[in-house]
Amino acid sequence: QVQLVESGGGLVQAGGSLRLSCATSTSIFSFNAMGWYRQAPGKQRELVASITPIGSTKYADSAKGRFNISRDAAKITVYLQMNGLKPEDTAVYYCNTFPNLNYWGQGTQVTVSS
Numbered sequence: 001q002v003q004l005v006e007s008g009g010g011l012v013q014a015g016g017s018l019r020l021s022c023a024t025s026t027s028i029f030s031f032n033a034m035g036w037y038r039q040a041p042g043k044q045r046e047l048v049a050s051i052t053p054i055g056s057t058k059y060a061d062s063a064k065g066r067f068n069i070s071r072d073a074a075k076i077t078v079y080l081q082m083n084g085l086k087p088e089d090t091a092v093y094y095c096n097t098f099p100n101l102n103y104w105g106q107g108t109q110v111t112v113s114s
Contacts, residue, residue, distance in 0.1 A: 002028065002103045006095055009108030012085055020080040020108060022095030029076045035098035036069060036080040038091035038110075049080060050098040062088075085112045 008020040020036065028034075033052045039045040049059045049069040057069050068081040078095055092107040 001025070002101060004028070004095055004103070004105035006093060006105050006108040009093060009110045011111045011113065014086055014112055014114050016085050016112070017081070017083045018085065018110060020082070020093055020095075020110075022078040022080075022105075024076055024078065024095070026076055028097060028101075029071070029073070029078070032097040034069075034071060034078045035096055035100065036067075036078070037094045037096060037100065038089075039094070039107075040088075040091040043091075045094070047098065048093070051078065082110070085110075087112045087114045 003025040005023040008018060010018060012018055033050055035050040036048045037045050038048050048063050049067055051057045051069045051071055059067060066084040070079045090112050092109050094104055094107040
């Protein structure tokens, strides 16, 4: 059974911060790189950040310097710390493996007001 449960989204003003969490299962977490993706209205889903099982990270250009992806093996959770949020960061954020599975969780809405 695939478990990908995102949380932590909300409404923030530009310049604010949010930390997203993704609870998943051991079988997914332990053997896969994980990623945070987002989908804005009318746009395709895009990869924002990824992290390998040993902690190597990569970021989309739009996220570099502002977002930080991390993983906690004890909690089987992947995080996305987002600082300096901009209105263009408004989207539904999803976590998944990288490359992604065909299954997607419900996502968490992030709305950044100007």
